[in-house]
Amino acid sequence: MWPLLAIVIVIVCGFFIAFRAKPTVPLSKEGRETLASRVGYFARLPSDAQARFVREAERFLADHHISGPRDAEVSDELKALVAASAVILMFGRKGFVYPRTRDIVVYDDAFNDEYNVGPSERFIGMVHGRGPILFSARALREAFERPRDGIHVGLHEFAHVIDFDAGAADGVPSMMPWRAVEPWLALMHSETRRIRRRRSVLGQYAATNEAEFFAVATEVFFEKPNELKRKHAELYAVLASVYGQQPADAPLAGE
Numbered sequence: 450m451w452p453l454l455a456i457v458i459v460i461v462c463g464f465f466i467a468f469r470a471k472p473t474v475p476l477s478k479e480g481r482e483t484l485a486s487r488v489g490y491f492a493r494l495p496s497d498a499q500a501r502f503v504r505e506a507e508r509f510l511a512d513h514h515i516s517g518p519r520d521a522e523v524s525d526e527l528k529a530l531v532a533a534s535a536v537i538l539m540f541g542r543k544g545f546v547y548p549r550t551r552d553i554v555v556y557d558d559a560f561n562d563e564y565n566v567g568p569s570e571r572f573i574g575m576v577h578g579r580g581p582i583l584f585s586a587r588a589l590r591e592a593f594e595r596p597r598d599g600i601h602v603g604l605h606e607f608a609h610v611i612d613f614d615a616g617a618a619d620g621v622p623s624m625m626p627w628r629a630v631e632p633w634l635a636l637m638h639s640e641t642r643r644i645r646r647r648r649s650v651l652g653q654y655a656a657t658n659e660a661e662f663f664a665v666a667t668e669v670f671f672e673k674p675n676e677l678k679r680k681h682a683e684l685y686a687v688l689a690s691v692y693g694q695q696p697a698d699a700p701l702a703g704e
């Protein structure tokens with residue numbers, strides 16, 4: 450009797466732990482419609498990959514609290530766009546789970562250091578070292594509406610998030626193999642010199658520091674992959690290995 454009872458308890462606990470280990474929040478009808486109609490990357494995936502994308506988005510939404518300022522409710526459309534940004538970035542690494550649970554705050558528009566909001570304010574996205582991820586809703590929507598302009602605030606900020614995983618954002622995410630770090634630093638620095646001479650496909654903002662270089666290069670990798678591969682094959686190859694994706698040979702994010 451007792452051994453049987455123990456086995457039953459172990460099975461029930463195991464089931465409970467397995468169930469708790471991967472909690473998900475089902476995407477609402479609006480969320481699913483947003484993926485299908487606004488996220489070109491998702492729309493072009495085969496159906497089995499779409500099912501995995503939805504599961505990963507649901508997992509992301511379970512792990513992250515997304516709200517407006519002062520915990521105001523945000524729409525399922527915006528939640529879906531935030532989750533889609535996170536999932537697109539790491540979709541080539543099956544089962545990847547974002548390293549830290551962070552709150553996400555979506556402002557209506559751009560914002561400044563004091564979190565005043567307006568179309569001409571300075572920031573459209575931000576990741577605090579140990580704090581929340583901030584987005585402008587307008588910039589996030591534009592990121593999916595303009596899939597080839599090389600600007601995608603969602604991909605940019607989540608690139609910072611994976612860069613922060615080793616403690617500091619230094620343009621070298623910890624998933625990069627150790628032997629690749631030194632050549633990558635040399636590549637970043639030589640490309641930064643080209644940016645300053647305006648000879649790079651990357652914009653001037655990438656020359657700010659290594660963290661911004663990595664985030665801007667990520668945006669360009671997903672939104673202008675063919676141009677990046679043609680003009681900066683080495684840079685493209687490093688990002689392809691970090692993200693486990695070949696967007697130059699596949700549908701473009703947001704297209």
Ligand SMILES: [Zn+2]
Pocket residue numbers: 605609660661664
């Ligand atoms: Zn940045």
